[in-house]
Amino acid sequence: MRLADLLLYNAKTLQRHGFRTTMLLIAMSIGVMAVNLLTGLGEGARLFVLGEFSFLGKNTLIILPGKKETTGGLPPITGESPRDLTLADARALSRVAGVANIAPLIAGTSQVSFGGRSREAVTIGTNVHFFSIRKLAIKQGRLLPELPDYQADAVCVLGATLRKELFGAQRALGQWVRAGDRRFRVVGILEDTGQSLGMDMSEIMIIPVASAQMLFNQQGLFRIFVEVRSLTTLEQTKQRLLKTLTVQHEGEEDVTIVTQDALLASFDNIIKTMTLAVSGIGAISLVVAGILIMNVMLISVSQRTAEIGLIKALGASNRTVRWLFLAEATTMAVVGGVLGLLLSESLLWLIRSLYPGIPFIAPWWAKVASLSVAVVTAMVFAYLPAQRAAQLAPVEALMSNRGT
């Protein structure tokens, strides 16, 4: 039988059983849509998080207090360590060969007020290198002054939102704001860069690290950011940093050094695994659709027994009959699958227009995979009914019911 004739013959069958065909197409398209949509959402989330984490340059190392014993996974967010990272450590690190810049970091929250307005804000104590390492730009004014790290200064840089909330339409530069029991003069306003890593940089206050030590009455550093001179010597520099800190900490290796890549890789892994898991759940609906196809095909075979007998009497071989039914299932899988793809693509488009910041795009392999899984499932599940049809004895089939 010629392929075109086969398709036409099947098209007429499917058209005659319009309701059944529609239901199957819906089931199939939901399956394909689920896989494509979920993969798209997962990929979007992954790319979003990766983007969020690459606020640091590739040549940045992060030093955390406390030793993480196991390899892989995330370092502890708040390191519990008997020995703090100190400014002395930071100073020692800045002398290590291959280090370009060092930014110590103390973080906390404080009550920031100006005039009658008051607000709780994340306050970061650091130095001028922090801005280049975190890629923060200044909209007005200037950065923190270049001071030795141990020297405090009553100046601050405000995030754009925080500035607006405290000062409204008023000019903020040069004004004094109160934070806790201290006062800081506003020297700069940050460019609004939006959220990054769950921390809204437009709502923070940045002050010199020594001032933060006094404000929070705390010597230990939360993090030290290290910018290395060259990517190629990243690993050597990391080892040298570790050695220096071990010496500083009386021979005990009680810090964790993380590279941006390691951080990204572990996030990447987690989200990829999640995406796969979720798409796998979506694929279950494809299998369900496959089973549905099998059941409907079995019904179809028993309803069309007389027809099968007839076309066998007219000279169709077992193979032709088998192909007829397999092709019917495949046609439905392809049409349903393409519908599902169109549906999921338009949904993703809708979601993208609602959340423009996140790249919800299903990767090409998800489309190929969902469609081919749909077709293969349909063929596998339709094989049994098709085989049953093919093996009907023509005489019994003809006698089974006397149709038109």
Place this chain on the structure above:
Amino acid sequence: MIRITQLCREFILGDQVVHALNNIDLTIADGEYISVMGPSGSGKSTLLNILGLLDLPTRGEYQLNDTNTSTLKEEARATFRRGHIGFVFQAYHLIPRLTAQENIELPLVLSGMPPKERRRKVVDILKRMGLMERAHHLPNQLSGGQRQRVAIGRALIMKPDLLLADEPTGNLDTVSGSEVVNVLESLNQEGITLIVVTHDMELGKRAKRQLRMVDGQIVEDKRLDDPASKQPSATLVASEPVKR
């Protein structure tokens, strides 16, 4: 040319063996017009199915045009059916979603003939069956006689040597019935071997050779041109003991 020797067909119903055909011997020459009559359950339809390669005998040989069909595989039998045998059924067995023309075209479609060649042949048959005006009607828009003519057209389109008709007028009134019979007989006059299975004495009597079956055996084989009807040898052969 058909030669059947020692043909048996047994069905197993529950734990009983039913001998639908019991040691049949039969020779049919090309171009014969044969009717097969007999009470229900006498094995008429079973014989027809085996002759049409729709069913397989339990034992015995069936030789069709010098081919021993017992050894043919299913694929080969399908090809044989397609090329040599046409069927006409009591219930027409048209496919309801296809038009008259498409139903007639179906064997050609199944054989993989290109559409251009098909068109010409189908138009010939439609003209011949007087169905040109009805070509694009669905079966349920046709009368019984027209439906049966579509079915005959479908049987004819592959130019078979053997036409098997199972109660072709069973569902028809007298007028359309005789119309259908005329078509079948005119085909026989053109040289097609015609075998008609029927309950209808009137119809059966028109055939030049009349077989009567009882209990799976041919009990009478009467030729019109040979007034002295003779008993076939089949009745003389004692039925074999039941084998399980």
